[in-house]
Amino acid sequence: xxxxxxxxxxxxxxxxxxxxxxxxxxxxxxxxxxxxxxxxxxxxxxxxxxxxxxxxxxxxxxxxxxxxxxxxxxxxxxxxxxxxxxxxxxxxxxxxxxxxxxxxxxxxxxxxxxxxxxxxxxxxxxxxxxxxxxxxxxxxxxxxxxxxxxxxx
Numbered sequence: 143x144x145x146x147x148x149x150x151x152x153x154x155x156x157x158x159x160x161x162x163x164x165x166x167x168x169x170x171x172x173x174x175x176x177x178x179x180x181x182x183x184x185x186x187x188x189x190x191x192x193x194x195x196x197x198x199x200x201x202x203x204x205x206x207x208x209x210x211x212x213x214x215x216x217x218x219x220x221x222x223x224x225x226x227x228x229x230x231x232x233x234x235x236x237x238x239x240x241x242x243x244x245x246x247x248x249x250x251x252x253x254x255x256x257x258x259x260x261x262x263x264x265x266x267x268x269x270x271x272x273x274x275x276x277x278x279x280x281x282x283x284x285x286x287x288x289x290x291x292x293x294x295x
Contacts (some may be wrong), residue, residue, distance in 0.1 A: 154212075158253075163193030170220045172200050174278060178208030189220045196221050197238070199287035204278060211245065212276045216284075217259040221292035222255070236260060236288030245279035255290050 156203040170187040173179070187200030202216050223234060241251055248264040250273065255261070262284075264275045277284075 155279045164191075166191040168220065170200075171216045171218050172202045172216050174204070174207075174210035176208050176210035176213065178206075179204060179210045180206045180208070187218065187220075190201050191221065194224070194291050194293065196290050196292050197288070200285070200291070202282070202284045202286070203275050204280065204282045207245075207280050207282065210278050211276075212268045213278050214263075214276060215261040216272045216278075217257075219255070219258040219260070219290075220293045222258050223255045224291040224293045225271060234290035236286055236290070238262075239285035239287065240283070241277075241285075242283040243279055243281035244277040244284075245282070246275045246277050248275065248277065251277070251284075253286065253288070260286065 152209065163190060167190040168188065170189060172185065172187045173181070182203035182205045184201055185203040187198060190197045204210075236253040236255060238251040238253055244251075246266060247263065248266055250272075251262060251264045253260050262274075262277055263272045265272050266275065266276060
């Protein structure tokens with residue numbers, strides 16, 4: 143016999159001054175933070191934000207890596223990533239798409255977010271586990287997209 147249940151409405155949430163989530167969209171520029179890194183013209187990021195939820199996508203495209211050759215992250219996210227609930231990893235999902243000309247030969251690349259940065263993690267053929275490997279080199283291209291929460295108003 144089927145079980146009966148009742149769905150209770152969730153409490154009404156308020157957003158920045160009213161009951162409608164605020165929507166923003168725009169562009170941002172992914173960067174390594176190294177002043178001597180030069181970027182290709184197709185280096186871009188764009189975002190859409192609805193309330194606390196932020197969608198990002200873009201391409202980190204480096205012409206000349208400079209001092210960022212040992213970098214394992216890139217930044218410039220349009221909003222700071224919310225602190226994870228209960229500690230641990232952030233509540234974010236970011237997929238790494240196509241990669242070209244990485245400094246290290248890898249079999250997989252993943253991403254973690256914190257503050258306003260995307261931290262790259264990878265696994266090499268010789269490695270049994272995911273690690274932080276320097277991946278940025280001249281000509282590196284990394285496409286990405288995903289979601290995260292922000293506490294910024």
